[in-house]
Amino acid sequence: MRDYGKIKDWSLDLNEITIQFERQKMIVTVLTDEIINVFVPTWSEEHRSKAIEEEDYDRIAERGYSIDVTQGGEDILTVTTAALKVNIGDGGYVDFYDLKGNALSLEYRGERKSRKILNMWDMELLKAEGHDISSYTESAKPVEDVRVVGGNEPIYGLGDKSGLLDKRSYEYEGWNSDDPSAHTEQFRSLYKSIPFLICKKPAGAYGLFYDNTFHTYHDLAKENPEYMVYSADDGNLDLYFIGGGTIPMVIGNYTLLTGRAPLPQLWTLGYHQCRWGYRCAKDIAEVAEKFRELDIPCESVQYDIDYMDGYRVFTWDEANYGFQGELIGELAKKGFKSVINTDPGTKVEEGYFMYEEGKNKYFFRTADDSADYVNAVWPGDANYPDFGRKEVRDWWGEHIAKMMDDKKIMGFWNDMNEPASFNGPLPLDVIGHDGDRKTTHKELHNVYGHFMSKATYDGYKKHSGKRPVVITRACYSGTQKYSAIWTGDNQSLWSHLQMMIPQLCTLGMCGYPIAGVDIGGFGGDTTPELLCRWIEAAAFSTFFRNHSANGTIRQEPWQFGEKVTDIYRKYVKLHYRFLPYIYDLLHEEQENGLPVMRPLVMHYEDDAVTHNLNDEYLVGEKMLVAPVVNPGETIRKVYLPEGTWYSFWTGEKHEGRRYFLEEAPLDHMPIYIKAGSVIPVYEEMSYVGEKPFDRITLLATPEGGSTLHYQDGGEDFSYLKGNYNLYSFSVDTNGELSYEMKNEAETVPQYDMFRVVVV
Ligand code: MIG
Numbered sequence: 001m002r003d004y005g006k007i008k009d010w011s012l013d014l015n016e017i018t019i020q021f022e023r024q025k026m027i028v029t030v031l032t033d034e035i036i037n038v039f040v041p042t043w044s045e046e047h048r049s050k051a052i053e054e055e056d057y058d059r060i061a062e063r064g065y066s067i068d069v070t071q072g073g074e075d076i077l078t079v080t081t082a083a084l085k086v087n088i089g090d091g092g093y094v095d096f097y098d099l100k101g102n103a104l105s106l107e108y109r110g111e112r113k114s115r116k117i118l119n120m121w122d123m124e125l126l127k128a129e130g131h132d133i134s135s136y137t138e139s140a141k142p143v144e145d146v147r148v149v150g151g152n153e154p155i156y157g158l159g160d161k162s163g164l165l166d167k168r169s170y171e172y173e174g175w176n177s178d179d180p181s182a183h184t185e186q187f188r189s190l191y192k193s194i195p196f197l198i199c200k201k202p203a204g205a206y207g208l209f210y211d212n213t214f215h216t217y218h219d220l221a222k223e224n225p226e227y228m229v230y231s232a233d234d235g236n237l238d239l240y241f242i243g244g245g246t247i248p249m250v251i252g253n254y255t256l257l258t259g260r261a262p263l264p265q266l267w268t269l270g271y272h273q274c275r276w277g278y279r280c281a282k283d284i285a286e287v288a289e290k291f292r293e294l295d296i297p298c299e300s301v302q303y304d305i306d307y308m309d310g311y312r313v314f315t316w317d318e319a320n321y322g323f324q325g326e327l328i329g330e331l332a333k334k335g336f337k338s339v340i341n342t343d344p345g346t347k348v349e350e351g352y353f354m355y356e357e358g359k360n361k362y363f364f365r366t367a368d369d370s371a372d373y374v375n376a377v378w379p380g381d382a383n384y385p386d387f388g389r390k391e392v393r394d395w396w397g398e399h400i401a402k403m404m405d406d407k408k409i410m411g412f413w414n415d416m417n418e419p420a421s422f423n424g425p426l427p428l429d430v431i432g433h434d435g436d437r438k439t440t441h442k443e444l445h446n447v448y449g450h451f452m453s454k455a456t457y458d459g460y461k462k463h464s465g466k467r468p469v470v471i472t473r474a475c476y477s478g479t480q481k482y483s484a485i486w487t488g489d490n491q492s493l494w495s496h497l498q499m500m501i502p503q504l505c506t507l508g509m510c511g512y513p514i515a516g517v518d519i520g521g522f523g524g525d526t527t528p529e530l531l532c533r534w535i536e537a538a539a540f541s542t543f544f545r546n547h548s549a550n551g552t553i554r555q556e557p558w559q560f561g562e563k564v565t566d567i568y569r570k571y572v573k574l575h576y577r578f579l580p581y582i583y584d585l586l587h588e589e590q591e592n593g594l595p596v597m598r599p600l601v602m603h604y605e606d607d608a609v610t611h612n613l614n615d616e617y618l619v620g621e622k623m624l625v626a627p628v629v630n631p632g633e634t635i636r637k638v639y640l641p642e643g644t645w646y647s648f649w650t651g652e653k654h655e656g657r658r659y660f661l662e663e664a665p666l667d668h669m670p671i672y673i674k675a676g677s678v679i680p681v682y683e684e685m686s687y688v689g690e691k692p693f694d695r696i697t698l699l700a701t702p703e704g705g706s707t708l709h710y711q712d713g714g715e716d717f718s719y720l721k722g723n724y725n726l727y728s729f730s731v732d733t734n735g736e737l738s739y740e741m742k743n744e745a746e747t748v749p750q751y752d753m754f755r756v757v758v759v
Pocket of ligand 1: 275305415473488489522
């Protein structure tokens with residue numbers, strides 16, 4: 001229970017209200033009419049945000065705000081903006097309302113009442129058997145916020161957590177973790193910490209962003225259905241209340257605050273193959289050849305750690321992987337791009353350039369600052385670059401640039417950056433930096449991957465001027481500005497295929513529109529049926545890669561015979577046909593912050609059926625896919641929300657707001673197009689860059705409709721200076737097309753052929 005005492009004094013300075021309670025100071029800042037920060041500086045006077053940077057604050061400032069503060073009696077202060085009303089009361093309570101007076105988020109006033117009961121004796125027994133009893137022994141945390149959540153209102157968010165879309169009744173932790181065992185819905189933490197929640201009330205949706213990089217905890221109405229608890233081991237209470245009324249608006253505001261993913265290079269949205277355990281150049285080349293031979297589109301066969309010389313980062317095993325990127329040159333002629341796995345753990349070894357350049361200068365230090373901190377990762381004993389410092393990021397960035405020059409590397413896949421460590425976790429008191437400020441791993445752990453991604457992004461961009469191709473496993477809120485993500489080591493389990501949908505939808509709701517899982521499953525052995533269903537279900541993911549672990553059954557589609565190969569090809573080709581639509585959505589994301597893959601609740605939040613619908617998703621607003629994610633199933637139960645929908649495959653018309661059954665044999669994934677949609681699609685291709693983009697097809701429904709379509713060179717940033725084509729297409733009810741150019745690029749040729757296909 002909060003107990004700061006009575007309000008003694010308060011003052012308003014522009015958009016900042018400083019409230020002095022008897023025992024605590026609080027600052028409430030109106031950033032925009034819909035974004036309000038509550039800051040309780042118990043740890044530091046400044047915010048020290050890693051998610052919100054200078055440019056983010058500048059962008060928000062452009063939005064403007066309105067503010068009115070009144071004191072209603074001695075014990076309550078009311079802040080009103082054009083969209084929200086906030087009451088700040090004695091004790092330190094902060095309550096949020098909409099302007100109609102509906103309560104959105106109220107602070108919980110009572111005592112916490114846990115529903116878990118276990119006596120000491122039982123606890124000892126459980127412990128003896130090897131159970132984790134930490135959840136029974138929780139003590140009060142230095143940072144805590146307990147908020148009311150009504151009855152059965154769903155709670156979304158927290159990024160890559162396993163489990164369901166609606167996270168109510170579960171508890172989670174924010175502590176980036178590399179746990180190779182099979183992720184279940186009871187897992188508390190995975191690789192990413194994104195302390196952002198979206199709550200859905202009948203009166204509207206709102207978000208809570210608890211900006212804190214220390215170890216955090218979220219009990220989402222599990223301990224007690226009346227409230228949810230956020231707590232942290234250290235740091236400030238630094239809460240952003242995010243209004244907007246609807247889920248898309250809340251996401252728009254959250255990404256206004258923490259930033260939006262920049263447009264990727266077009267080819268990165270294509271298909272990628274990978275495997276840990278391609279031992280040599282020949283393995284990679286054979287796999288690449290096979291994709292062309294079997295006519296399955298593919299952009300890259302990615303290089304996992306095997307290409308390195310003894311797992312030393314930024315080296316190349318020339319004995320097995322050829323000299324100076326020879327192989328890469330050969331593959332490039334066939335349209336393959338080169339993407340490598342990079343690990344932060346830097347081998348401790350006299351004479352190794354990374355060690356020599358970095359020692360006593362760029363690495364984390366032991367708690368007493370007497371030596372560079374050493375743990376172990378793939379190369380054996382390893383140091384950890386102190387990425388929070390700009391000079392360390394610049395150093396890393398120079399090596400990124402060198403890999404681009406010397407080896408013609410085009411993409412960097414940042415792994416093991418939780419950071420992973422083989423000799424137990426890094427002690428919390430290991431020393432590192434946030435900028436010039438000395439701090440410890442306790443504060444930096446959750447942003448290790450964030451800063452590594454920023455280093456890679458900056459180095460790539462500075463060197464090439466191109467859109468950086470960065471993929472990361474670990475991250476925090478705001479990392480979306482620097483990197484795409486994948487969800488780490490899933491397994492070849494049906495439950496993990498099922499998990500993909502809520503996981504990617506949730507990441508999309510938390511600012512990560514470019515995301516994917518290892519198709520087919522990383523650990524364990526896939527089966528022909530599982531692989532087919534997986535490539536179908538993942539067909540619209542924005543990071544589209546099949547990857548598997550060393551020691552598992554090889555997972556390229558042809559390992560499972562012709563039938564699987566045919567099905568696989570069908571869905572990879574389908575993905576490529578929809579590239580222009582996916583790219584349009586990512587272009588729109590710059591403005592609205594919305595992802596490509598969306599849960600139904602994002603656009604149909606008043607329809608309770610969508611609130612925890614975990615086995616279907618929308619692609620933008622115009623398409624819905626209902627993959628089969630259960631073994632042995634050949635009939636799919638489909639829910640279509642309000643409106644009229646057409647089967648993409650057959651053109652059959654369906655009225656929404658109902659369930660029905662759809663035949664779904666192994667090669668069939670039900671896909672629906674919403675009436676009135678116009679969707680741009682390409683012809684088939686083997687890879688991006690194979691043919692000029694000189695023609696476009698518009699998929700329409702009998703109702704006709706219109707759309708904006710964006711086209712650019714797909715690689716650099718010249719689009720920001722107007723170098724892009726923007727088409728406004730309209731299709732009438734006879735299927736006739738008309739269009740108008742809204743913008744014309746200097747160097748990007750326009751299409752010279754247009755075609756309409758009515759489903
Ligand atoms: O400890 O580089 O998640 O994708 O194949 C395993 C080997 C290290 C973990 C990554 C996975 C990658 C693997 N890596």
